[in-house]
Amino acid sequence: xxxxxxxxxxxxxxxxxxxxxxxxxxxxxxxxxxxxxxxxxxxxxxxxxxxxxxxxxxxxxxxxxxxxxxxxxxxxxxxxxxxxxxxxxxxxxxxxxxxxxxxxxxxxxxxxxxxxxxxxxxxxxxxxxxxxxxxxxxxxxxxxxxxxxxxxxxxxxxxxxxxxxxxxxxxxxxxxxxxxxxxxxxxxxxxxxxxxxxxxxxxxxxxxxxxxxxxxxxxxxxxxxxxxxxxxxxxxxxxxxxxxxxxxxxxxxxxxxxxxxxxxxxxxxxxxxxxxxxxxxxxxxxxxxxxxxxxxxxxxxxxxxxxxxxxxxxxxxxxxxxxxxxxxxxxxxxxxxxxxxxxxxxxxxxxxxxxxxxxxxxxxxxxxxxxxxxxxxxxxxxxxxxxxxxxxxxxxxxxxxxxxxxxxxxxxxxxxxxxxxxxxxxxxxxxxxxxxxxxxxxxxxxxxxxxxxxxxxxxxxxxxxxxxxxxxxxxxxx
Ligand code: HEC
Numbered sequence: 001x002x003x004x005x006x007x008x009x010x011x012x013x014x015x016x017x018x019x020x021x022x023x024x025x026x027x028x029x030x031x032x033x034x035x036x037x038x039x040x041x042x043x044x045x046x047x048x049x050x051x052x053x054x055x056x057x058x059x060x061x062x063x064x065x066x067x068x069x070x071x072x073x074x075x076x077x078x079x080x081x082x083x084x085x086x087x088x089x090x091x092x093x094x095x096x097x098x099x100x101x102x103x104x105x106x107x108x109x110x111x112x113x114x115x116x117x118x119x120x121x122x123x124x125x126x127x128x129x130x131x132x133x134x135x136x137x138x139x140x141x142x143x144x145x146x147x148x149x150x151x152x153x154x155x156x157x158x159x160x161x162x163x164x165x166x167x168x169x170x171x172x173x174x175x176x177x178x179x180x181x182x183x184x185x186x187x188x189x190x191x192x193x194x195x196x197x198x199x200x201x202x203x204x205x206x207x208x209x210x211x212x213x214x215x216x217x218x219x220x221x222x223x224x225x226x227x228x229x230x231x232x233x234x235x236x237x238x239x240x241x242x243x244x245x246x247x248x249x250x251x252x253x254x255x256x257x258x259x260x261x262x263x264x265x266x267x268x269x270x271x272x273x274x275x276x277x278x279x280x281x282x283x284x285x286x287x288x289x290x291x292x293x294x295x296x297x298x299x300x301x302x303x304x305x306x307x308x309x310x311x312x313x314x315x316x317x318x319x320x321x322x323x324x325x326x327x328x329x330x331x332x333x334x335x336x337x338x339x340x341x342x343x344x345x346x347x348x349x350x351x352x353x354x355x356x357x358x359x360x361x362x363x364x365x366x367x368x369x370x371x372x373x374x375x376x377x378x379x380x381x382x383x384x385x386x387x388x389x390x391x392x393x394x395x396x397x398x399x400x401x402x403x404x405x406x407x408x409x410x411x412x413x414x415x416x417x418x419x420x421x422x423x424x425x426x427x428x429x430x431x432x433x434x435x436x437x438x439x440x441x442x443x444x445x446x447x448x449x450x451x452x453x454x455x456x457x458x459x460x461x462x463x464x465x466x467x468x469x470x471x472x473x474x475x476x477x478x
Contacts, residue, residue: 027111029102031118041127043073044135050120051076054109062260062280062307063325063349073134088132091125100124154470156448158223159435160232162245168437168446169232170454171220172470175213176234178248179468181444181456186471188248190215190234192241215241223435224264224273231291233273235261240275242291252294258285263311263352272297274320276308284308284324288334300337303330310352310395315359323350329364329374343374345381352395356402361418365392365406373418385420388412393433393449398459399440407433413447413457426457428464 041047051070057063060071068085069075079085085096098104100116109115116124127133158171167187168179176190195212216236224233225245232243237260242252254275263276271291278285284304290297306325313320319340323329329343329350348367355362361382362374369392371385390409397404398415403423407413411433413426426445433449438459448454454468 027102027107030100030116030121032101033118033122035119035122035126037126040130040133041123042135043127043133046123047127048073048135050116050124054114054116054120058109064280067281077132086128086132089129091128094128097121097125097128154452155432155434155450156452156454157219157221157434158234159437159446159448159454160223160225161437161439161444161446162225162232163227163229163440165439165444167245168454168456168468169223169225170435170446170448170468171215171223171234172452173214174216174219174236176215176220176223176232176243177468177471179454179466181466184456184466184468186468189213189471190232190243190248192216192250218260221260221262221277222264224266226266226273226291227268227270231266233264233266235264235275235277237261240264240273240289242273242294252291254289254294254296256296257287258282259307261285262307262309265311265313266291267313267317268315269317272313272317274311274313276311276322276324278304278307280307280325282306284322284326286311286320286322286332288320298335298337300332303332303339304328306349309349310354310364312354314355315357315400319359321353321355321362323353323364323366325349327366329353329362329372331362331376341376341379343372343379343381345372345384346370348391351391351393352406354395354397354404356397356418357400363395363397363404363418365395367391369408371395371406371416373420383420385416387414387416387422390432394436396436396438398438398442401442403442405436405438405445407436407447407449409433411449413445415442415459424459424462426455426462426464428455428467429453 055070058065059068066080068080087093091097099108101121154172156170156172160169168181170177177186178188180187192215195214218237220234220236222235230245232245234241238257240254240261241250244251259279261275261277265274273289273291275287286300286303288298304324304326308322308324310323318334320332320334327346331340333340346366346368350364350366353364365371369388373382375382388408388410392406392408395406402418405415409432411429415423431450433447435448437446442459445457445459446454452470456466457464
């Protein structure tokens with residue numbers, strides 16, 4: 001996974017060179033070489049590494065260009081939009097070979113990306129000609145899992161600070177942990193009492209009815225507190241739960257989602273909750289619910305052509321900004337849902353978006369490692385802010401100020417001005433960051449990611465206040 005993200009960085013470089021006006025030579029087919037070898041080519045040792053290095057960034061996990069998943073042997077054999085990409089025994093007839101060999105368009109990987117070497121191409125062809133055999137041993141790779149995540153994958157994907165700054169909520173795997181900020185103590189785990197072993201397809205009925213210590217069946221992808229701090233919303237695969245933040249009980253269950261819900265935002269008056277998500281390469285999903293009744297009040301269809309990663313109400317709640325894997329930032333009018341404007345400029349997935357306090361500017365952050373500032377009225381890009389050197393996964397405006405915070409795969413949290421000045425950095429993390437929350441006065445910052453640890457900082461001076469580790473599941477049952 002991390003390897004994959006760092007590739008995004010590499011992918012950005014050639015694009016830059018082109019932008020600077022360098023002439024690119026016409027594309028030549030990859031040289032064909034013969035391998036003098038009779039031993040079997042092994043998928044897991046020899047083929048998979050090529051796919052991981054040169055293809056996975058666009059063809060695995062939640063990105064499946066051409067509807068082709070190269071993240072697993074099964075996906076590779078299944079093929080994509082145009083059917084099977086591999087014909088076992090016949091490399092010359094395999095679409096994948098033609099595309100990567102650059103004898104048929106569209107060339108893969110696309111222009112600007114590092115092509116296969118002649119040796120890699122030869123290896124791939126030989127493997128196909130030997131029958132495209134499956135790997136001998138099945139190896140699990142971390143990915144989005146619907147039926148409960150494996151026990152050892154506990155990245156923090158969501159962090160939320162209660163507006164009174166007393167509690168911080170963090171999601172790890174399919175659990176939600178609530179900590180008291182001042183003491184750093186874990187005070188509660190949110191549990192969905194409906195989750196029992198019987199509800200998750202037990203093998204031979206073993207342990208049936210036993211409670212599962214989880215908030216959702218699948219990974220909790222997003223968290224947000226309502227402005228009054230009374231409700232905590234959590235998003236997961238095809239589900240959002242509204243929790244009573246004081247009691248830790250379920251108040252509402254919102255369903256009817258096509259896929260994961262990865263973005264949540266409460267309106268400033270606290271009456272509405274906007275959700276973003278959707279299946280990769282299908283339509284992005286944008287829905288707005290009435291918080292009190294749990295009813296769907298607005299659905300924006302066909303707003304994006306891919307997963308929506310970020311969603312944000314304008315300061316007056318009259319507009320909604322969204323951003324998605326389709327590289328667009330868009331703005332819709334509320335409550336009509338009418339499309340107002342699209343902003344194009346990111347060269348990779350746009351992962352989050354927010355509004356300046358006056359509602360005039362938008363800031364967006366992407367998998368292309370940059371932040372972009374947009375003028376809403378003029379509909380144009382004002383500037384690109386560099387600094388992070390990996391994907392920027394979250395962007396949060398700090399209360400009513402013109403400052404905003406970002407977190408990134410480069411393990412840092414940063415504070416910025418709209419003019420692009422980097423005000424402060426928060427370090428100490430040892431892995432990719434996915435989740436970020438900042439109190440409205442900017443004095444408290446919480447961030448978490450792949451490591452599974454939530455770090456709480458003093459936002460005024462960058463000092464690390466607390467490192468919140470996963471609680472022992474047994475000890476915290478209340
Ligand atoms: C930078 C992103 C990117 C990278 C890297 C990339 N691809 Fe693609 N790939 C795409 C896109 C986009 C499409 C869809 C093209 C279209 O249909 O217009 C695609 C389509 C394909 C298809 C056709 C699927 C179908 O059925 O339509 C194949 C096969 C393929 N890619 C193989 C590969 C292989 C093998 C690699 C690595 C050697 C690779 N790609 C690397 C972006 C990428």
